[in-house]
């Protein structure tokens with residue numbers, strides 16, 4: 292096999308891998324849209340691990356809050372609450388936004 | 403300090419609606435401002451017509467189409483109580499009940515937020531006690547109600563305590579609720595074996611009474627017959643809660 296032939300073969304393989312990846316990502320997108328609920332319904336809340344459920348329960352009851360607000364309610368450290376809240380954000384249950392210097396969290400709304 | 407109580411049970415027909423409406427009246431007689439909500443969306447009771455009704459429903463509040471103040475009916479004058487009594491109802495129209503059963507998680511998540519907003523609004527407009535009568539068993543309609551209240555009272559019939567432990571340990575406790583139990587329709591025989599202990603305080607053991615079963619939910623005992631043993635049990639319950 293000469294150089295040109297080898298390069299073509301590699302390019303062909305790369306292209307087909309690329310297409311397959313795209314296809315997988317598209318499938319994953321559909322899958323995720325189905326699986327990750329917007330907001331936080333009570334049955335999903337009940338299925339969360341204890342530490343995240345405590346944080347989420349406090350956020351549901353308190354409404355828009357900072358990590359510090361929740362730390363007061365749950366008697367945990369602010370940094371700990373902040374990390375739990377960010378986990379809930381990545382899971383798609385909680386929305387995070389900035390207002391001035393402060394970072395606020397609220398249950399993701401479907402509206 | 404205002405608070406809300408949800409009345410729930412793991413099984414149906416344990417006396418929730420009876421207890422909810424009589425307890426509401428008992429609080430109002432004490433001068434507390436009470437809001438009584440029928441949140442049994444699957445099987446609305448209308449509290450058997452004991453209080454005035456208007457063509458406005460809690461369903462619209464959960465949908466975000468109406469505010470809680472718009473759907474409540476003020477029953478204070480009819481009841482003649484010292485405190486205010488306002489009542490909110492679930493829509494008994496079968497099409498609405500079918501609609502509720504089709505709601506998805508997203509809607510249920512919104513409904514929970516609405517319920518909490520609603521409760522806060524009621525507290526800030528001067529209600530001292532919000533009593534929420536729920537559906538039995540475990541589904542969105544009932545667990546949403548449990549999730550938005552400060553206290554949960556679980557009502558069980560004698561001899562049916564197993565399901566009670568399941569909801570206490572699997573629903574109320576994970577949601578960090580303060581919970582109490584009521585054993586209703588007790589037939590004089592203690593129904594517990596040792597391993598069957600209820601893991602929360604049992605505030606009342608109300609006997610099975612012919613009068614109560616005869617009138618069903620259509621008689622407000624605490625109002626019409628305050629000396630009745632059922633009324634006394636309710637007054638006693640009220641004093642133990644707050």
Ligand SMILES: Nc1ncnc2c1ncn2[C@@H]1O[C@H](COP(=O)(O)OP(=O)(O)OP(=O)(O)O)[C@@H](O)[C@H]1O
Nearest residue numbers: 414415416417418419420538587610611614615618
């Ligand atoms: N202590 C009692 N003694 C006798 N009958 C009772 C007693 N408590 C309730 N009942 C009767 O039991 C029946 C069911 O009561 P109720 O409708 O309040 O139950 P519920 O838990 O609200 O039912 P559901 O789960 O269907 O909403 C009624 O006819 C009521 O009068």
Ligand SMILES: [Mg+2]
Nearest residue numbers: 418419442447
């Ligand atoms: Mg009922």
